[in-house]
Amino acid sequence: MDRLTEMEAFATVVDQGGFTDAAKKMGISKSAVSKHVSSLEARLGARLLNRTTRRVSPTEIGLAYYDRARRVLNDAGEADALVTAMQSAPSGTLRVSIATDFGVNHISPILGEFLHAFPEITVNMVLNNRYVELISEGFDMAIRVGELEDSSLMARKICETQRRMIAAPSYFEEYGRPERIDDLNEHKLLHYSNSSAGNVWKLTAPSGEQRQVRTAGWLTVNDGQSLLNAAVGGLGIAYLPSFLYAEPMRQGLLVDAMPELPTDVQGVYAVYPPGRYIQPKVRSFIDYLVEAFRDKGPNDW
Structure with missing residues (x-):
């Protein structure tokens, strides 16, 4: 007889508490269930069930075997x-959390093609700017930007972005350009209030x-697009990702505040709960996002 069928018959008898209900559950005769268990x-050379006229219960060996058998059967079902x-x-419905700035500017415009x-x-x-528990x-x-905090999640890099300090040419005409990091203490900075670093x-x-630059800013806001607008308006220096500032920089509305500084390159990741396989919708x-952003970043947006 098939080993998996024998295991299923035995486990079902334990689950249902008897041969009659197990037979109904499996859709076969009671005698067939009994034959599989026997x-x-x-084959094992051990008694797995205590049989009385009133009830059926697993023996000590049977209970240990049941635990392993149930795992095997569950794995087979998952396979x-x-x-x-x-x-x-x-x-099905795909529920996805995306940082507001990246979602509005780069995911929303391409959703139609995916759908x-x-x-x-x-x-x-x-769309939100907080860390959600998936x-x-x-x-x-x-979809998360930057260093991944939860190592238990599965992750796939979609693309890269980079962060730089940017400001409008008009700002530097009025306040001058910082030459050293310490010079930032004398400048008007535009801060992002949702940053974990404050x-x-x-x-x-x-x-x-x-x-680390801890200078208090002229403006603090929890939205990257608002900081970008403020920087374009000449209100100060903002520290933003390239997926926000790339286009206005190409247009000459913004310039790099300190181009001699190394860039801070960050990954943009799709993260999902760990499991034995990825749901097809996920x-x-x-796959669609990886292809859509194949030629993007870290500075080319």
Whole structure:
């Protein structure tokens, strides 16, 4: 007899508490279930079940075998489900968390093409600037910029961006250009309030030394686009990613405040909960993003 069928019959008897209910669960006769269990016990050379006229219960050996058998059966079920899922068209609701600045400027414009390519998928895109807990908050995946804090998540790099200090030419005409990192203490800085580091810029000097700038800013706001607008308006120096400043810099609306400083290159990642396989809807969206951003970054946006 088939070993997996014997294991399934035994485990179902334990789950259901008897042969009759196990037979109903499996859709076979009671005698067939009994034959499978007897064959299993004979092959193992051990009694797995205590049988009385009123109830059936596993022996000590049977209980230990049940724990392992149930794992095997669950794995077999997952394997079957995996094959079915991988052969079926991606479908269902994809709930994804995306940092507001990146989502508005670079994901929203390309969503239509993805939805037309995968009509069975519906997207619930949540734009926010906080760190969400994927599993507990019910997200299938997230797109995050910068260093990944949670190493337990699976991640795939989509592209790269870089952060630089930028300001309008009119600002430098009025206040001068900083020549050294220490000179920033005398300038009007535009801060991002949602940064985990607070109003602190972590910069790398030309020597490679890591420096921190703690100067209070003229403006603090929790939105990168607003900081960009303020910088274009000549209100001060902002420290922003290239996916925000690249276009206005090409137009001459912004310039690099200290071009001699090394750039801070950051990855843009798709992250998703760990598991034995990626859901087709998640895989299809990540593959789409990797292709869509193939020629982007770190400074070319």
